[in-house]
Amino acid sequence: MTRHPLSNNHSYILLSINPPCADALKLRKAMQDGLMETFGVTASGTYLDILWIAESGSEVVIRLAEKDAPRVMAAVVITPASPRISTIRQTNFLPS
Secondary structure, eight states, X not given: OOOOOOOOOEEXXXXXXXXXXXXXXXXXXXXXXXXXXXXXXXXXXXOEEEEEEOTTSSEEEEEEEGGGHHHHHHHHHHOOOSSEEEEEEEESSOOO
């Protein structure tokens, strides 16, 4: 039997939201708009999952392909759109 190491092709990013927003669609749209402004129309189609939004709406965890993480982190912090999104932490595994 051959063992294969666990491959993780995902990246998880904890983001801060200001002003707080608990609407997943509004947050996704803000991220897509940032990607489009920064990297063009093709990048705005980057696949990402919103896994968790804090009850207060001040933080969100997203999952996306590991190769797309640097581009998303750059786009959301550069974009002046509201709500303002900033990166708190990025990791390649989701802690429990």
